Amino acid sequence: MIEMPTVDVVAGAAKRILDRLKSDHEFGAFRAASLEYSEDWQCFTGFPVVSLWKLETDAEPLFEEGLRALALKAAVFEATGDDQISEIAIAVPVDEMTHAMLAQSQLFARVAARCGVGIIHQTDQEHTDYRSGGYTHGCYRAAWGEPPARYWLDHEEVVRRRGVLADLYESIGMARSGREHAIDFAAVGA
Structure with a gap:
């Protein structure tokens, strides 16, 4: 069994990885393309778990969090060479980004x-x-300080918020949190 690298090892590597990515000559194009993808950000259970979610103000800070999450995973991979172990726990909105x-x-x-x-x-x-308080949290804190709680939501809170969303979606005919509905668009008219 492969041991997880220490928090300090991951944090140091993640900071270096993030710096390398950001210094690449195509990083600006990558960032712009990722943020432009917003027209397709229609997930019902990822971003909407963020309280008072608004794409226009949340996209850029969430991009940074997604980049940091990928840097942490890459740092674990760099230390272990194991892609399964490198899939460390990430908060749902960050994962969605x-x-x-x-x-x-x-x-x-x-x-x-x-x-x-x-x-x-x-x-x-x-x-x-x-x-x-978990491994990912410790690695993040060692690299960049406390993660923004707005996006780095604990699993239990995400489950609770998804329940709230599911009830609201159900009330407007969107079953299974947007995975199905009974709307017949031909019957609704033009």
Whole structure:
């Protein structure tokens, strides 16, 4: 069994990784493309768990958090070489932002390759059970200080908020948190 690297090892590597990514000549294009992806950010259970969510004001700070999360995962991968172990717990809204970033696959792959960074993310292996006081929290704090609680929500709070959202969605006919509905658009008219 592979041991998790120490918080300090991950924090130091994550800061260096983040600096390398940001200094790449295509980083600005990657950032712009990730934020432009906003027209497709229609997830019902990711970003909406953020209290008083507003895309126009939350996108940029959440981009930074997504980048930091990917840097932490890359740092664990750098230390262990194990992509499964590197899927450390990430808060749901932050994970959702990483999906917007990873959608820029060709651009991000070029940036990461030039920087020598292994970008880790596989949906069936991701862990969105982030908790303050846990390993990811410790690594983040050692690298950049306290993570913004607005985005780094504990798993139990995300579950509670998803329940609130599910009830609201159900009240307007959106079943299973937007995974199905019974709207017949032909019957609604033009």
